[in-house]
Amino acid sequence: MESSWQFLFISFTISFLLTLAVAQEEPLDYSCMETGGNFTINSTYETNLNRLISSFSANTANDYGFYNLSSGEGSSRVNSIALCRGDVGSGDCLGCINNATTELRSLCPDQREAIIWYDNCMFRYTNRSIFGVVEDDPLLYMWNDNNVTDVDAFNQSLSTLLDSLINSASSGNSLRKFATGSAQVTPFQTVYALVQCTPDLSQAECTSCLSAAIEFIPECCDRKQGGRVLEPSCNFRFEIERFYNLTTADTPLTSTPPPTTSPPSNNTKNTTGKKSNSSRTIIIASFSAVAFAVLVVCSCIFIFLRVRKSKVKGEKGGEAAEAVDEIKNAEALQYDFSTISAATNHFSNSNKLGQGGFGAVYKGKLAGGELIAVKRLSTDSGQGDLEFKNEVLLVAKLQHRNLVRLQGFCLERNERLLIYEFVPNASLDQFLFDPVKRAYLDWEKRYKIIGGIARGLLYLHEDSRLRIIHRDLKASNILLDAEMNPKIADFGMARLCAFDQTHGATSKIVGTYGYMAPEYAMHGQFSVKSDVFSFGVLVLEVLSGQKNSSFHKGDNVDDLLSYAWRNWKDGTANELVDSTLKDSSTTEVMRCLHIGLLCVQENVAERPNMASVALMLTSYSVTLPLPSQPAFFMHSNTQSEVEMLWSEDLNSGATKYSQSRKETAVVSENEVTITELHPR
Structure with missing residues (x-):
């Protein structure tokens, strides 16, 4: 009862x-x-x-x-x-x-x-007269977070579409000035748009209002898959998916996919009585839908209350049993060793892509022709079964276009392999620090790379199922796909932490000198702000085209952060920028430099989080605070301790013993990676 x-x-x-x-x-x-x-x-x-x-x-x-x-x-x-x-x-x-x-x-x-x-x-x-008056204040604009791939083709199709719709809408009568339409960007992508004026405006006034509103696209929605501007007298919106109901006002410029819903009735001959009946039908249908939803939800709750005890009992298994269950759940991702061995030509040197701190990476080709990258963990890597399972089960859940996708694994005899998607253009450092290839990275590509890395990190920190701290973000861990989109790579040695933990401490410091935040390098204290610091260093490298550890300008050898800070303070920030970018957008370049300096500030609390960084990169309405002195600046009070902590020999990849903290630190120039994962 x-x-x-x-x-x-x-x-x-x-x-x-x-x-x-x-x-x-x-x-x-x-x-x-x-x-x-x-x-x-x-x-x-x-x-x-x-x-x-x-x-x-x-x-x-x-x-x-x-x-x-x-x-x-x-x-x-x-x-x-x-x-x-x-x-x-x-x-x-x-x-x-x-x-x-x-x-x-x-x-x-x-x-x-x-x-x-x-x-x-x-x-x-x-209290003013507003009928027939064009007004553009206040103004609201919004945008889709996702970017388009082919910017020029998208902008050209959008511009043509909007011009056509403005002409159609402004030609409307005194009751309606509204138009929708679509245009094909590529065989696989269509852009949809809507424009509207208040019908009290004349044709010329409507055209003028919409044309002025569209001029805000570069400010609010440049490179975006969607955006909208709303003013008191007019508004417009565009998206790559249809967001409006089809009406007689729709004007497709080219063939578009068939509509997913039937167009609403536009019959103007209905009497008032029929409208009332229609409204009553809508109300009844709405309450029916609500009642059905209530029934479904309540049934679920009732079932939950009945089975809760048995479910609790089922959760009392030990950690060992849970680990066995998890690895069974990954069976769909498991490959046979013989399959991977054949794909990599038995792990031949000709297929070897590189050597990491925990094993070699090989290029492979499956029987169906699919290219893969295989990470073969070395037997002395120090990575146990639990750590291996963490990488498989946790990383496989990460789905983002700016992360390298884990496709599977192999756990057979003493062999442990990780199978990743193959990214054709290798890593960012092979382009950025090569005097010949660097010229291929124009500002548009570099800006896209910076934005992609920011979105990938934001996903790891806030949007993924687990809060993940990479802890070894660097140019060699940024892979570039066929369209030069960045993908953050190399997640390994996962360490699970508490639900809401965004920081921690460790005595096992693994990372790359130059990219590591001072609080992590010296004290083993890490947080999402540690990754923000590494991102800031990466931004400065992308802008200068030079490594942070061997930065030079003319005959002077300096460290990148100190040089950037001095030129920022002296008003000569252009001196830092790669000479191949001299014809690029000065506003965007200087804004990225400003953001980079904010990320490498010595005070952890003053560094922005990645959500703020992503907003700074996409919205020029956000005012940037002035940066303070970066970490590892030549006059920084941490400099002496850093020099004591790190050895001069950074290329060996060997384990060094700290003189100041009696801790083991694994130092890597290019390969070694550590990733921190915090369950949400």
């Missing part, structure tokens, strides 16, 4: 929460404009505003989604405009507007002028 009441209570609770979730839609943005001044409580202006807002609730939905209402006279007159997206049905349109009026009244309780945007509608009110 108690269980039944428990189940009933949970059902009603979830029903209530689901109903709230369905009824509430979050606005994209809003603005309470102080320029219009404020009104006092119970004033005539407030009475007129409340009367105007209530009139929307009593209003009959129209078929074109545009409303222009006023209330009052003289200085207390309130003028309003509401506009729905042209592909939204009349019932949904009026529902969005009613939600907008209520929300804006709450968000801006005493402002005479305010505006709010939703995905389906816009609502604004003011």
Whole structure:
């Protein structure tokens, strides 16, 4: 009986929460404009505003989604405009507007002028005359986080598409100025767009408003797969997937994939009664959907309550049994040793790509023709079975275009192999530090590489199922695919930490001198900010085209961080930049240099996290703080300790003994990697 009441209570609770979730839609943005001044409580202006807002609730939905209402006279007159997206049905349109009026009244309780945007509608009110007036303030722009691959082809197709849609929308009548359409970028990619003006504008005014809004694309949405700009009088949006309902306003410039949904009815001959019936049907269908969702969720909870005890018992197995279960779960990834041996020509030297700290890496070709990279762990690598399983089971779960993908493994006799996707263009250092190949890395490619590494690190730190600290990020661990997209490589020696841990300490320091943060190099203290430091060094290397450990300018030999900092302070930052980039975008180059210096600051707390770095790289509206002195600067108080900690011989890859801390430190110039993984 108690269980039944428990189940009933949970059902009603979830029903209530689901109903709230369905009824509430979050606005994209809003603005309470102080320029219009404020009104006092119970004033005539407030009475007129409340009367105007209530009139929307009593209003009959129209078929074109545009409303222009006023209330009052003289200085207390309130003028309003509401506009729905042209592909939204009349019932949904009026529902969005009613939600907008209520929300804006709450968000801006005493402002005479305010505006709010939703995905389906816009609502604004003011004491000024706004009908037939073009206004571009306030402005809101948003963008898709993902970048396009072929920037030039995408921009050309988008520009042609938007020009066509502007012409179509501006030619609309006094009830609707709206157009959608699509254009094929490549045989495998299509761009979709939507443009709209408030229909009170003339054709010339609509064209002018949209053309001005589109000029913000380089600022907000350059290289992006999608973006949108919203102004009071007009707006536009583009994406690589269709986001609007098909209407008669749709204008495909080229053949596009067939629509996934049927176009909504655009019949304007329905009577008011039929609209009412349609609305009632929608409401009934909505509640039916909610009731079904409640039933499904409650059933799941009921089953969960019944089986919880048995499930707890099943979780009491020891760690050894859990490890066995995990390796069984990876059977789908397991290869036979004979298959990999044949693919690598029995691990011949001609197929050898390199030698790492824990074994050699070979190029292989499977029977089906697929190229792979095989990491053959050496028997004396010190990596145990548990560490090997961690790399297989954890890294295989990581799916991001800026990470090298683990395809499988082999655990047979004494052989332990890791099979990765093959990345054809080798590593970044082979291009960046080669005086001939470096010229191939123009600024567009370098900027793409910096952005890709940032997105990959952000995924490891915040977006993956596990919080992962790489701890050996460097140019040789950045692989480049056929399109020169960067992929972070070499995850190994995984160490599991607590759920919310973003830092830790270790006496086993493994990494590469020059890329290691001072707190990690000297004290074994690591965090996501350790990776941020390494990223900053990488950025400075990409900008200068030289190694941090053997930086030279003319006859002077210096360390990269000190040289960059001195030139930044002296206003001669251009001296750091690779001479092959002299014709590149100075703004982008200097912004990346600024970000790089922020990342290598000596104070850990002052370094930005990767989420901030990614935002700094993509949004010029973000103001960058001034950087402070970097770590390992020639006058830094850590310099003497660093010199004591690290040996002069950095090429041997051998184990060195610290004079200052009595700790073992594995020093690597190119190969050795350590990755920290923290379960979320």
